Amino acid sequence: MGLDLKGLLTKEKTRLEAFSSKVIAVDAYNTIYQFLAIIRGPDGTSLSDSHGRITSHLSGLFYRNINFLSLGIKPVYVFDGKSPSLKSAEIARRKQIKKDATVKYERAVAERNLEDMRKFAQQTTSMQDGMVDDAKHLLGLFGIPYIQAPSEGEATAAHLTKTGLAYAAASQDYDSLLFGTKRLVRNFTNSGRRKIPNRNTYIEIEPEIIDTQKMLDDLGITKEQLVDIGILIGTDFNPDGFDRIGPKTALKMIKEHGKLEEVPQIQEELVQINYNEIRNIFLNPNVADVSEIKFDAVNYSEIVRYLSEERSFSKERLESSLSRLHKSTERRSHSLEQWFA
Amino acid sequence: MVFSAKTSGSDEWKAILSAISTLVEEATFEATAEGISFRGMDPSHVALIDISWPNSAFEKYECDGDIKFGVRIDEFSKLIKRSDKTEAIEISLSDNMLLISIGKNKQYKMRLIESSATDTPLPKIPYDTRISLATGLFDKILGDVQVVSDYLTIKTNATKSEFSGKGDSGEVLISLQKQQDELSEISVKEESIGTYSLEYLNPIVKAVGTASGSIVCEYSSAKPLRIEFKVANMGRIHFYLAPRVES
Numbered sequence: 272m273g274l275d276l277k278g279l280l281t282k283e284k285t286r287l288e289a290f291s292s293k294v295i296a297v298d299a300y301n302t303i304y305q306f307l308a309i310i311r312g313p314d315g316t317s318l319s320d321s322h323g324r325i326t327s328h329l330s331g332l333f334y335r336n337i338n339f340l341s342l343g344i345k346p347v348y349v350f351d352g353k354s355p356s357l358k359s360a361e362i363a364r365r366k367q368i369k370k371d372a373t374v375k376y377e378r379a380v381a382e383r384n385l386e387d388m389r390k391f392a393q394q395t396t397s398m399q400d401g402m403v404d405d406a407k408h409l410l411g412l413f414g415i416p417y418i419q420a421p422s423e424g425e426a427t428a429a430h431l432t433k434t435g436l437a438y439a440a441a442s443q444d445y446d447s448l449l450f451g452t453k454r455l456v457r458n459f460t461n462s463g464r465r466k467i468p469n470r471n472t473y474i475e476i477e478p479e480i481i482d483t484q485k486m487l488d489d490l491g492i493t494k495e496q497l498v499d500i501g502i503l504i505g506t507d508f509n510p511d512g513f514d515r516i517g518p519k520t521a522l523k524m525i526k527e528h529g530k531l532e533e534v535p536q537i538q539e540e541l542v543q544i545n546y547n548e549i550r551n552i553f554l555n556p557n558v559a560d561v562s563e564i565k566f567d568a569v570n571y572s573e574i575v576r577y578l579s580e581e582r583s584f585s586k587e588r589l590e591s592s593l594s595r596l597h598k599s600t601e602r603r604s605h606s607l608e609q610w611f612a
Numbered sequence: 613m614v615f616s617a618k619t620s621g622s623d624e625w626k627a628i629l630s631a632i633s634t635l636v637e638e639a640t641f642e643a644t645a646e647g648i649s650f651r652g653m654d655p656s657h658v659a660l661i662d663i664s665w666p667n668s669a670f671e672k673y674e675c676d677g678d679i680k681f682g683v684r685i686d687e688f689s690k691l692i693k694r695s696d697k698t699e700a701i702e703i704s705l706s707d708n709m710l711l712i713s714i715g716k717n718k719q720y721k722m723r724l725i726e727s728s729a730t731d732t733p734l735p736k737i738p739y740d741t742r743i744s745l746a747t748g749l750f751d752k753i754l755g756d757v758q759v760v761s762d763y764l765t766i767k768t769n770a771t772k773s774e775f776s777g778k779g780d781s782g783e784v785l786i787s788l789q790k791q792q793d794e795l796s797e798i799s800v801k802e803e804s805i806g807t808y809s810l811e812y813l814n815p816i817v818k819a820v821g822t823a824s825g826s827i828v829c830e831y832s833s834a835k836p837l838r839i840e841f842k843v844a845n846m847g848r849i850h851f852y853l854a855p856r857v858e859s
């Protein structure tokens with residue numbers, strides 16, 4: 272579910288090109304999960320290879336990264352490690368949603384209801400064994416670095432922006448704001464029309480960037496207070512949040528009283544959660560210690576071999592996409608940024 | 613707050629707007645007592661335009677503060693294009709609208725956009741090489757190179773500049789000496805070689821084109837190029853372009 276900070280945020284619309292020559296820490300699980308959910312046929316079946324293994328994530332990563340590299344963007348993928356134990360309720364909740372969706376999916380199959388089949392198949396999306404290794408293997412062939420976080424990936428992504436190794440963290444979730452990322456990019460992909468899941472309507476999707484310090488200044492709060500607001504609304508570590516408190520009310524309470532312990536009307540609920548531990552997860556997160564991020568050359572021939580021979584992709588389509596990448600990297604100019612002293 | 617700026621003809625605005633339109637769709641101008649200025653980069657941050665239009669270049673200029681106004685370049689251009697070469701243009705601001713008077717009896721009002729201007733810095737580069745040539749000649753060289761290549765390489769030593777390009781179909785080399793009808797100025801601290809994308813160079817040179825008689829190119833090996841266009845009655849346009857990535 273993730274943190275619902277909508278309404279409190281000052282987002283600025285931007286374009287993918289604006290991230291040219293910048294290192295962006297991409298939330299790997301979030302990205303792969305989206306590919307698995309979206310890259311499906313009309314009846315909800317995933318792409319798969321000749322052994323029946325799912326390849327939706329590889330297809331998504333292939334095209335997305337060609338796009339990034341063509342524009343000179345430098346993505347570094349951050350993979351989640353072990354979740355803090357406080358996350359177990361949220362994980363159980365997600366499992367239950369998938370279980371329910373599986374039942375509904377099977378019913379839709381029996382009724383041959385194509386629309387429902389796709390809808391519920393999407394909700395059953397889960398990461399399976401091997402997918403993370405597949406993804407890491409493909410990223411390696413692209414010369415794109417990845418980082419294994421010890422705990423929450425978004426914490427390590429945020430840390431990379433703090434140490435200056437990355438310009439921004441990219442994720443659809445807002446959690447990295449609580450982890451203190453300098454900037455968060457959402458919709459980190461090309462602008463275009465996207466279908467809203469489960470509805471027959473389309474919306475215009477374009478990249479947007481949130482500058483955390485600017486957001487805190489606009490709201491007139493500290494980063495510690497932002498974490499407290501997050502806890503009131505509900506984080507992955509207390510997914511239900513507080514009874515009938517949304518973003519606006521949470522902001523008002525914290526601005527008025529300073530911190531959770533001082534808000535009189537929530538004290539009864541507050542004692543039931545481990546709020547100090549949650550604060551600690553966000554404010555003193557367990558992160559990977561990274562001193563350098565290195566990009567390698569793209570191994571064109573091995574990408575074609577791996578995806579066509581082992582994962583049943585069309586060789587022709589791989590080659591035409593990769594030749595587009597090759598051309599654009601040949602033609603590219605530097606960014607002026609490095610001469611701004 | 614008082615602001616109005618009047619030019620005796622429309623060429624200056626046409627040159628400026630078409631120059632800016634090669635890089636961005638929306639622009640924020642800044643007006644102060646000293647004049648009007650603009651600075652902006654293309655979305656990939658490969659090229660930058662820095663325009664300085666001093667008050668002395670206007671027929672009439674008045675500004676008693678520091679004003680920023682944002683416009684959509686294509687809309688502004690469309691309106692300015694409704695003027696003849698010799699018609700005076702006067703702009704002023706009122707209620708979030710830009711008033712544009714053309715000639716004696718035409719006035720447009722154009723909605724301003726929220727200016728999203730962040731301060732764009734300028735690249736700091738010591739330039740080793742400086743050459744000066746006619747804009748028309750430079751435009752011709754770009755055309756000559758473009759038939760075989762996507763980029764232009766400039767190599768300059770104390771006596772000559774070599775403009776070259778290389779593509780799948782072949783190569784081109786154009787050599788200019790220091791003499792009046794070729795390079796009117798060469799000044800070289802160190803022999804320099806730089807390669808720049810025609811994708812950016814061509815449109816800007818075409819855009820400013822005849823409004824500018826001559827240009828000054830300054831660059832250093834593997835560093836950005838700066839072109840100064842001198843536009844009569846206007847001041848100057850600086851165009852910065854990052855070098856191409858060597859593969």
